[in-house]
Amino acid sequence: MCKVAVIGYGVVGSGTVELFMKNRESISKKVGKECDIKYILDLRDFPDSPFADKMIKDFNIILNDAEVEVVAEVVGGTTFAYDYTKKLLEHGKSVVTSNKALVAEKGAELLKIAREHNCNYLFEASVGGGIPIIRPLNKCLxxxxxxxxxxxxxxxxxxxxxxxxxxxxxxxxxxxxxxxxxxxxxxxxxxxxxxxxxxxxxxxxxxxxxxxxxxxxxxxxxxxxxxxxxxxxxxxxxxxxxxxxxxxxxxxxxxxxxxxxxxxxxxxxxxxxxxxxxxxxxxxxxxxxxxxxxxGAGKLPTASAVVGDIIDCLKHHHRVLALTWEDCDDKNFVAPYKDMDVSMYVRIKAENAEALKSSISEMFGKLMYIERSGRTENELAFITPNMKEADIDANLTILSHSAEIASKIRIY
Amino acid sequence: MCKVAVIGYGVVGSGTVELFMKNRESISKKVGKECDIKYILDLRDFPDSPFADKMIKDFNIILNDAEVEVVAEVVGGTTFAYDYTKKLLEHGKSVVTSNKALVAEKGAELLKIAREHNCNYLFEASVGGGIPIIRPLNKCLxxxxxxxxxxxxxxxxxxxxxxxxxxxxxxxxxxxxxxxxxxxxxxxxxxxxxxxxxxxxxxxxxxxxxxxxxxxxxxxxxxxxxxxxxxxxxxxxxxxxxxxxxxxxxxxxxxxxxxxxxxxxxxxxxxxxxxxxxxxxxxxxxxxxxxxxxxGAGKLPTASAVVGDIIDCLKHHHRVLALTWEDCDDKNFVAPYKDMDVSMYVRIKAENAEALKSSISEMFGKLMYIERSGRTENELAFITPNMKEADIDANLTILSHSAEIASKIRIY
CATH class of the missing domain: 3.30.360.10 (Dihydrodipicolinate Reductase; domain 2)
Known part of the structure; x- marks a missing residue:
């Protein structure tokens, strides 16, 4: 028997329980063993829930129950969730989550703890809700x-x-x-x-x-x-x-x-x-x-990804799935965005903006002006050529002496 | 050291070798061990290939080399490919393939042999070329x-x-x-x-x-x-x-x-x-x-899926990945398509087809006629309501006495 616990009975948590229990038979077949949810942890009371008998309020019951192999952390946030996840992984229990804030802030640390304790930290649900992306990126590609x-x-x-x-x-x-x-x-x-x-x-x-x-x-x-x-x-x-x-x-x-x-x-x-x-x-x-x-969100779509990860963890109990990355000590790993080349849509406002066209063309070289119905001579919109963003900004700073830069949006 | 063999040096085979060798360093890192292609089997000569030293013509060299853990079968067809795949799996070597014909015809049998010999038969490349679909379907969903x-x-x-x-x-x-x-x-x-x-x-x-x-x-x-x-x-x-x-x-x-x-x-x-x-x-x-x-096709996109499967097999050597299905002894597992409900686009030709409108409406009930520029009165196009396909066909058989059924195409 494989036992699972769910921490947090909000939107994603209740969806996870609902989907897991609905498809429990086929999930057990896929895992190769009977699977069940043993605990649902939430500080609130849900007396009318069909799963009221699984509800608990004490995290330590999960932590100390050797039968629980996998825990879904769907409580969100980076305080309790961080503390719970760390302790669970240190106890060798795999954790799956939809908690993008926690993965984005503490991913490297939690993945390291998981590796060290021979268990898994999976987070397919943290990006794109139910859309498969983490595993395809890590495995198929x-x-x-x-x-x-x-x-x-x-x-x-x-x-x-x-x-x-x-x-x-x-x-x-x-x-x-x-x-x-x-x-x-x-x-x-x-x-x-x-x-x-x-x-x-x-x-x-x-x-x-x-x-x-x-x-x-x-x-x-x-x-x-x-x-x-x-x-x-x-x-x-x-x-x-x-x-x-x-x-x-x-x-x-x-x-x-x-x-x-x-x-x-x-x-x-x-x-x-x-x-x-x-x-x-x-x-x-x-x-x-x-x-x-x-x-990319919603109760059951997100639950779909959480349950998929639960199944994977149950199938690979105490085998690390090699989904990981290292911490980053290089503060310059992400290059300054102003150094990148980009093409920019710009909308400016000025009395007689039309008259600025020649100086704009001089700044940017070949550029494309855009029309719209009802445009007055006090507004101009154009798309710059592809160039370093810092250089576009330098030009716009000069332009801002004679016009209001109402919008600038990068081109894809 | 993890050794791989590639059978077939055609479009997909040469792409597989190219991509694997290009990214060999990062692949080895992902697998956790140094990885290399040891053999490329093809009956043709490629004296100018940078991999000429890996080329062989005798399948048994691969079969009997205990060092080869994974083989990419990218030769296609269902004759040699079937024979090779079966023997390799029986020898406990995992096989990955882009060969949709073989998987569609012999999948159940080959998957069973793989299970029995504690190895894997993976085929991400057989559907959608490089698009991740097999693993997401099997795992994420x-x-x-x-x-x-x-x-x-x-x-x-x-x-x-x-x-x-x-x-x-x-x-x-x-x-x-x-x-x-x-x-x-x-x-x-x-x-x-x-x-x-x-x-x-x-x-x-x-x-x-x-x-x-x-x-x-x-x-x-x-x-x-x-x-x-x-x-x-x-x-x-x-x-x-x-x-x-x-x-x-x-x-x-x-x-x-x-x-x-x-x-x-x-x-x-x-x-x-x-x-x-x-x-x-x-x-x-x-x-x-x-x-x-x-x-969905092409040299490197398909190779991307083949190499992804190679990596997965190398990481799970002698551990079965639970990607499988059973043989089907139920001839009625696929329901007859004529029993399904469908809406159909129909184009008919007849002298004065317009005059048939009232009898067509009588047959199908509420339906939608479509216009086009230059349509003559000798042509009609319409979309039927959603109904059993056999009933649509029965109506069209009657209609065929007074008109030619020029096209019928199902609505999505």
Missing amino acids: AGNEILQISGILNGTTNFILTKMIKEQMSFDDALKMAQKLGYAEADPTADVEGEDACRKICILGSLAYGKHIYPEMVHCSGITKITLDDVEYAANAGYVIKLIGSVKKLDDGRVSAIVCPRLVPKSNLLASVDDVYNAISVTGDGVGDVMFYGQ | AGNEILQISGILNGTTNFILTKMIKEQMSFDDALKMAQKLGYAEADPTADVEGEDACRKICILGSLAYGKHIYPEMVHCSGITKITLDDVEYAANAGYVIKLIGSVKKLDDGRVSAIVCPRLVPKSNLLASVDDVYNAISVTGDGVGDVMFYGQ
């Missing part, structure tokens, strides 16, 4: 050098942007709708400012490049400043605006990593990824481009 | 009951259809172009008649449902009869025509499995999968819909 990973990693912001693009809803109205539908939290900061996507790109980058990329190493900007004007200009130039997290290998051994809104060409499949869906594109030196698509 | 798998599984036909849809090229011209570009073989039958896609859906269905689905159990029709007229009508109704392989769980424990062209709504992401790209959509009871996208 193991023969490749990973050149780049980029994607739409946050469903809340993608829902908001989709509403702005397809229904000309303002950012504020789209956010309110997302909150009403349960897609955004009361405090939406972590989503709309890009922090959630940043944690995910840190996890993917750490796995692909073998060194822990910490969130504070990654430049991150969100979607709160995107306006319907930008959406319209983008559309007229053949683009849609998406919040993109990306990490890329540089020739000198460093990586670039950044989270920001980008103008994605409509011909790119990522441009067709709408609503709360996520998609992650991986480029390898052998495989070329592959893309993984699905629901 | 293991917590799900798989409700349905469907996708664009053949790059050649997708290229041809893309040319027909986007450039109004005829089937014959598009096929010629595909041949010229190396995307289609001189004898394109296996691709254009859907046989290749059929093998792939058999492999996916066998894995998802645990019983071997043989190609002869699956109804299969290709794209040779698709005309530009159909492409135009489909477009006007909001669809594109794609060759889709699909397998679905039925409530009674059986499955439905079919390969055929379908009208895919433009809003579905599969409709945006163009050229030689493949995409596979999987629906699970937990995860909902996930999609995997990438290059």
